[in-house]
Amino acid sequence: xxxxxxxxxxxxxxxxxxxxxxxxxxxxxxxxxxxxxxxxxxxxxxxxxxxxxxxxxxxxxxxxxxxxxxxxxxxxxxxxxxxxxxxxxxxxxxxxxxxx
Numbered sequence: 137x138x139x140x141x142x143x144x145x146x147x148x149x150x151x152x153x154x155x156x157x158x159x160x161x162x163x164x165x166x167x168x169x170x171x172x173x174x175x176x177x178x179x180x181x182x183x184x185x186x187x188x189x190x191x192x193x194x195x196x197x198x199x200x201x202x203x204x205x206x207x208x209x210x211x212x213x214x215x216x217x218x219x220x221x222x223x224x225x226x227x228x229x230x231x232x233x234x235x236x
Contacts, residue, residue, distance in 0.1 A: 146201070149194050149215045156187045157222055164229045172236055184226070195219060 163180040170176055198219065202212045 146215070149198055149219055152190065152194050153219045153222055156191060157225065159183065160187065160222075160226060160229060164233070167233060168236070177233075187222075187226075191219060191222065 160180075160183070163176060163183065167173065167176045167180060195216070198212055198216050202209060202216070205212065
C-alpha cells in the first residue's frame with residue numbers, strides 16, 4: 137500500500153512567532169520613544185515572560201512533531217527556525233533596554 141504524504145498544515149507556530157515579534161517590537165519602540173517610561177516597562181515584562189513560556193511550549197510541540205513525522209521534517213524545520221529567530225531579536229531588545 138502506498139502512503140499519501142499530507143503537508144504539515146500547522147499555522148499556529150508561525151502566527152505565534154510573528155505575533156510575539158510584532159508585539160515585542162511595538163513595546164520596545166514605545167519604551168524607547170517614551171523616554172524609558174516605567175509603565176511600559178511594567179507591562180512589557182509580564183508579556184515577555186508569557187511569550188517565553190508560550191513559545192517554549194510551541195518549541196517542544198514542534199520538536200515532538202519533528203520526531204514523529206519524519207516525512208515532513210523540512211516544513212517543520214522551517215517553522216522551528218522561524219520560531220527560534222525570535223530569540224536573538226528579543227535578546228537584542230533586552231540588551232538595548234538594559235543599556236538605556
